[in-house]
Structures are given as structure tokens and as C-alpha cells.
Amino acid sequence: MSKIFTRYGDGTPVELSESELWEDMRAGTEDAADRANVPVLTDDDLKYMYDILASPYSFVSCERGKEVILTYDAGTLKIRRVGVNVDRIQALQVYEKIMGADTMELCHVDYSYKPIKPIITMEQPIMEQALLSTHIPLLYGAMPNLGLYSQPDGPFPNPAELLPMGQIKEARESLEMTVEEAVRDIVFTGSAMYESGADGINLDSVGAAGDADFLASLMACQKLKEKYPDICIQIGMAGEFILGMHGELEYDGVRLAGLYPQDQVVLAKKAGATIFGPVVNTNTTESTPWNLARAVTFMKACGEVAEIPIHPNMGMGVGAVPVNDHPPIDTVSRASAAMTSLCKLDGL
Amino acid sequence: MGDPVSMAITHAHASGMGGMRGAGDLVARAQMSRGMRTWEAKEYVAEKLKISVADLTDPVIMTEVREDLQIGQMTPMPGCAKGIEAKFNIARELDFNINCVNRFKTRTSI
Numbered sequence: 001m002s003k004i005f006t007r008y009g010d011g012t013p014v015e016l017s018e019s020e021l022w023e024d025m026r027a028g029t030e031d032a033a034d035r036a037n038v039p040v041l042t043d044d045d046l047k048y049m050y051d052i053l054a055s056p057y058s059f060v061s062c063e064r065g066k067e068v069i070l071t072y073d074a075g076t077l078k079i080r081r082v083g084v085n086v087d088r089i090q091a092l093q094v095y096e097k098i099m100g101a102d103t104m105e106l107c108h109v110d111y112s113y114k115p116i117k118p119i120i121t122m123e124q125p126i127m128e129q130a131l132l133s134t135h136i137p138l139l140y141g142a143m144p145n146l147g148l149y150s151q152p153d154g155p156f157p158n159p160a161e162l163l164p165m166g167q168i169k170e171a172r173e174s175l176e177m178t179v180e181e182a183v184r185d186i187v188f189t190g191s192a193m194y195e196s197g198a199d200g201i202n203l204d205s206v207g208a209a210g211d212a213d214f215l216a217s218l219m220a221c222q223k224l225k226e227k228y229p230d231i232c233i234q235i236g237m238a239g240e241f242i243l244g245m246h247g248e249l250e251y252d253g254v255r256l257a258g259l260y261p262q263d264q265v266v267l268a269k270k271a272g273a274t275i276f277g278p279v280v281n282t283n284t285t286e287s288t289p290w291n292l293a294r295a296v297t298f299m300k301a302c303g304e305v306a307e308i309p310i311h312p313n314m315g316m317g318v319g320a321v322p323v324n325d326h327p328p329i330d331t332v333s334r335a336s337a338a339m340t341s342l343c344k345l346d347g348l
Numbered sequence: 349m350g351d352p353v354s355m356a357i358t359h360a361h362a363s364g365m366g367g368m369r370g371a372g373d374l375v376a377r378a379q380m381s382r383g384m385r386t387w388e389a390k391e392y393v394a395e396k397l398k399i400s401v402a403d404l405t406d407p408v409i410m411t412e413v414r415e416d417l418q419i420g421q422m423t424p425m426p427g428c429a430k431g432i433e434a435k436f437n438i439a440r441e442l443d444f445n446i447n448c449v450n451r452f453k454t455r456t457s458i
Contacts, residue, residue, distance in 0.1 A: 061362045067405050068386055069376045070356075070364045078352050097422060099352065100360035102372030103380075131448040133431040135420035135438075136373040137380055197448030200380055230445055232380035274380055309379045309386065314359060316350030327354040336362035346379060346386040348359055 004054050007331050009291050010284040011322035018054070021289050025049060028286070028293030035241075036260035038301035041293060045342050049296065052338050053289055059333045062340040069347035071275065071311050073141060073204040073236055075105030089130045096136050102347075105141040105202055106130060112145035113185045114154075120189055124196040131197045139234060140193035141202030144186060144217050146209035149178035156181075159245060175212040175246045179219070186220035191227060200232030200274065208238035210245030211256040214264075218251045218271040225272030235268045236277030236313060237261070240298060261302040269308045275347070278302045279313045284323050288331050292320040295335070296342050303344035311347035312339060319348075368414070368422050371397070371404040377444050396442045417441050 003015035016024065025046050033040040041049070052060055062068075072078075072095070079091040086094065088106060095101040106127055108116055116123060127140060150158040156178055162171035190201040201224065206217040221233050242264065244257025252270050259267070261278035268276040280295035299312045299319075317323040320335040336348065365372030371393050378389035394401045397417070403409045407422075414421045419441060420434030429437055432452055439446045452458070 340363040
């Protein structure tokens with residue numbers, strides 16, 4: 001029996017037998033179901049995924065009619081990152097006219113709301129000029145990045161230093177203070193960019209610093225939505241699971257620590273988010289069939305309960321995309337096709 | 349992270365609506381301004397453009413539609429609406445509330 005070409009989660013090539021591929025898919029969906037308390041994929045889902053993974057072609061796509069909208073994080077950064085020397089408005093035009101982008105995001109290389117605040121008047125004219133010459137919806141994006149608010153980068157005691165010393169109360173107080181500061185910065189920056197005409201604001205890598213990070217994003221989203229009822233706010237997550245760095249923070253009576261995507265999206269909607277971007281992290285030591293079945297299991301459950309559009313993250317290292325600066329197209333296209341075909345989602 | 353060929357371009361071909369080659373930007377606006385999920389957003393845009401949902405990703409049909417309605421096209425011909433001009437037309441034809449169009453009107457006293 002011939003072997004099927006696939007890859008590990010770090011992109012390393014590997015060949016699996018049919019039975020090995022099936023075993024990996026089943027183990028992946030069971031892992032997700034067990035962690036998030038959601039249903040495993042059906043046999044029909046797994047058969048569909050098998051056909052995608054076992055396809056002999058280098059590139060696989062979704063079926064005609066199942067196409068979805070693409071949003072981007074760190075949008076204009078990705079052109080500069082590969083050393084192409086164009087400015088940000090040109091980068092937006094490259095995405096719009098050359099790369100088939102449905103939407104795009106303007107951002108700064110220092111991709112967090114805190115450092116944007118003092119240079120906001122340099123950012124606003126770029127957005128205003130970009131909006132004159134482009135057609136697709138433009139968001140302004142950055143990360144809440146609560147890590148920047150604790151010492152040595154910020155004013156508050158560092159919870160990561162306090163916790164190992166057993167100073168739990170002090171660590172929690174510090175995190176609560178960072179939430180207040182971060183909300184102020186996000187609302188200030190988001191307001192300025194919206195008043196410059198942006199179609200929306202993207203809060204990217206939400207939850208990277210744990211439950212306080214998620215809380216700050218939800219509170220900022222709520223404040224921006226109250227201030228500008230028509231604003232589009234996208235909340236894109238950093239990981240599949242909210243880390244309980246504080247452990248007792250709540251939003252609308254719901255404890256944030258430990259939430260998985262199907263619960264996160266409910267709170268995002270309550271906060272007024274327009275689009276929610278759930279994440280499933282890629283495991284580098286497991287195969288793509290394992291990672292893909294696992295990712296689709298989480299996302300399928302999220303899509304079933306979502307009452308707002310969801311755009312699962314499918315960038316490097318998430319959504320079964322390998323952890324590599326140059327994710328192989330064979331694997332990315334398979335992950336893309338399976339995700340859009342098997343889940344009730346609205347974009348990537 | 350991830351280089352644009354492996355991420356943005358691959359997803360655009362595997363699962364994207366094609367942006368301005370189709371009606372991707374318009375369906376995105378329906379999601380963003382009206383909170384519609386994809387299937388609702390596609391139906392809304394198709395109805396407004398008087399085409400089928402399947403036509404939304406067809407670059408041949410959509411180029412004609414976009415040219416007729418002056419809502420921006422991949423290859424901008426002389427005299428056609430471009431940039432903010434096209435977005436004025438998108439707001440009118442698809443009944444979207446576009447932030448920069450509204451602010452343009454305010455700032456120019458239109």
C-alpha cells in the first residue's frame with residue numbers, strides 16, 4: 001500500500017500509511033473534544049478530511065461556493081518583514097490588487113496599542129491617505145499586549161516575578177491595574193483611527209498575557225462600541241485556551257481563565273465584537289492529520305454557537321498550519337480547504 | 349508570521365473570495381457593517397448586485413458588474429471611479445454605511 005505524504009507540525013515531511021493517517025485524525029479530534037468538552041468530528045467529517053489530506057495534488061482548495069472572507073493580522077508588516085522596500089500604503093495596494101485580499105489592515109512595526117498612543121498623530125494621516133486610494137475595507141490593528149505594562153517595560157510590578165515568590169495577591173493587583181491602563185490605550189488609539197475613517201479596529205493576539213489580556217480587550221471593545229455603535233471590531237485570539245495568570249477575573253459574571261473558543265465567542269459578542277478570530281495552536285511534534293482534526297474540532301464547535309462572524313486564525317503556527325516561517329503550500333492549502341469546508345465559519 | 353506566499357496568497361487561492369477580482373470586499377463590508385454571517389452576507393450582496401451567489405467569485409462576471417456600477421475594478425480604466433470615488437458608489441449601490449465616505453462628506457461639506 002502506498003504511503004501518503006504529509007508533514008509534522010513544524011513542517012518536516014513525513015509519510016504515513018492510510019491506517020496511520022486515520023489514527024492520527026482520530027487522536028486529534030479526541031484530544032480537542034476531551035479538552036474543550038465538545039463533540040468529536042463525525043465519520044463523514046473525517047472521511048472528507050482524509051480525502052483532502054490524501055489528495056496526490058500539491059495544492060487543494062475548498063469547493064466552489066464555499067469561499068470565505070479573508071482578514072489579516074499584522075497586515076502591512078508582512079511586506080516589510082520579507083525585505084520588500086515599499087511603504088505601508090503601497091503594501092496595502094499590493095494586498096488589494098496583487099494578492100486578492102478581501103480586507104486589509106494598516107499597522108505599525110511596534111505592533112501593540114501602548115507604543116502607538118504617543119505616535120498616533122503620525123499614524124492617522126497614513127490611514128486617511130490610504131483610505132483615499134484603496135477600495136477594500138481597511139482596519140487598524142495592534143495587540144493589547146499587557147506584558148508591556150509590567151516592569152521593566154511598564155510601571156507595574158511584574159506578575160511573572162511575583163507569582164514564583166508566592167505573592168499571589170500582589171500579582172493579581174498588578175494585573176488588575178494593567179487592565180485599566182491597557183483599556184485606556186486601546187480606546188484612545190481605536191477612537192483616533194476610527195475618527196480618521198478606518199473601517200474597523202483589530203485587537204490581535206488577544207489573551208497572549210492571559211485572562212487579564214482578554215478582559216482588557218473585552219472591556220475596550222465594549223467601550224469603543226458604546227462610543228461608536230457602527231464601528232467594526234475584530235477580536236483575534238493568541239491561543240486556544242485563556243491562561244489564568246490572575247485566575248479570578250470575570251466578564252459579565254463569567255470566569256475567563258480556562259475558556260475555550262466556543263465560550264470565548266459568546267463573551268466577544270456580549271462585548272460588541274463584530275468578528276471573532278478563534279485560535280487553535282499547532283503541535284510541532286504531531287502530524288498534520290492530528291493537528292488538522294484537532295483544529296477543525298475546536299472550530300466546528302465554535303462556529304455552531306457563534307452569533308457573529310468568526311474568522312479562525314490560519315497563520316503560521318495556528319489552525320494546523322506548520323510552525324515555520326515558510327509554511328509549505330501543500331499543508332496550508334489542505335488546512336485552508338478542510339477548515340472552510342467542515343466548519344460553519346465566515347472567514348479566515 | 350509566515351511569508352506572504354505561503355499564507356496570504358495560499359489562503360486567497362484555496363478559500364478566498366478573490367477580493368476585488370470578485371465581490372470579496374463587498375461581502376466583507378456586509379459582515380463588518382451589518383454583522384451578517386457569510387451565507388447571509390453573500391445573499392445580501394448578490395441581491396443588491398442582481399447576480400447569483402455563485403457569480404460573486406467569478407472574475408469575468410464581477411469585472412463587468414464592477415465596471416457597470418463604478419464600484420472599483422482591478423484594472424482601473426481611464427475615467428472610472430477609483431479609491432474613495434468608488435467607495436461612494438459602493439455605499440450607495442449596496443446601502444452600506446462606510447466610515448471614510450461619511451467623513452469625506454463632512455470634511456468637504458457635501
